Amino acid sequence: MTRLAYGMQLPIQSQSTIYAESWEAGADVADLAEVARAADRSGFDYVACCDHVGIPRRLADAMSTTWYDPVATLSFLAGVTERVRLLTHVAVVGLRHPLLSAKQYATLDHLSGGRLILGVGAGHVQEEFEALGVDFARRGAVLDESVDALKAALGPEEFPSHKGELFAFEGLGQRPRPAQRRVPVWVGGSSAPAVRRAALKGDGWLPQGDPRDRLPEQIATLRRLRAEAGIEAPLTIGAITETLYVGVPGWEVGRRTVSGAPDAVAESLRAYAAMGVHQIQVRFRSRSRAELVDQIEAFGAEVAPQLS
Structure with missing residues (x-):
């Protein structure tokens, strides 16, 4: 079994x-x-950091209105960390012109020394699209072309070009270039169109909360679609795990939380690798920053070594 990579969605920056x-x-x-x-x-x-421009009143009670900007947040975090990669999970790139997004994300990758992973998704809040003048009903098509345009604009060329139905640019130089020769693009979503988009256009797949029992079917679909399209490049398959608590909690962490000794937590998580998952996104129950930091450190020291 190969190493099962692990990352986390950051707290505080989004507070649904x-x-x-x-x-x-x-x-x-x-x-x-x-x-x-x-x-x-x-x-x-x-x-990882999320992306919403504005939350309408009808959703504010459930989603809250606290959503940090991903470019600003990940740029700040690049300056206070050394090696951890910086993932947008997910950037609603259809809300912005891809040349503008490319300028922002190329700069972020350059400043961070090549640590960006660009996770993209179609979005779901209609009012955001309407306020920014983007057709919500066509957001899937907008995302499809945005991915193509972003791949061109984030490539090695100083003067990138793209000509499509919605976007076209050429002869416009952009520096700095990304530090990576090719910024990985991971596609988020679990609907049939999202899975197809990930299979045909992505370097990775970011599911949106699929339960364990649904993942094997989704992974089989991804592999079939890539094989039918003749795509031989590897695809990084992800999963969002159940909420975790390393150790025996002395408080109510919820019945769906995986908790217990490090070896028991690791055994539970290794099942994802057996399904064909390459990276897991974890989240920990906590009552304070200190407890969350303790959980992160316990996971890294006692659980992670058992994930391979």
């Missing part, structure tokens, strides 16, 4: 009631930086 812990509401930039540094020194492959 689906997953945010109560302490995050009062957290600040120092807390965010310390969590990222803990992941960095604990061997995490990436830290």
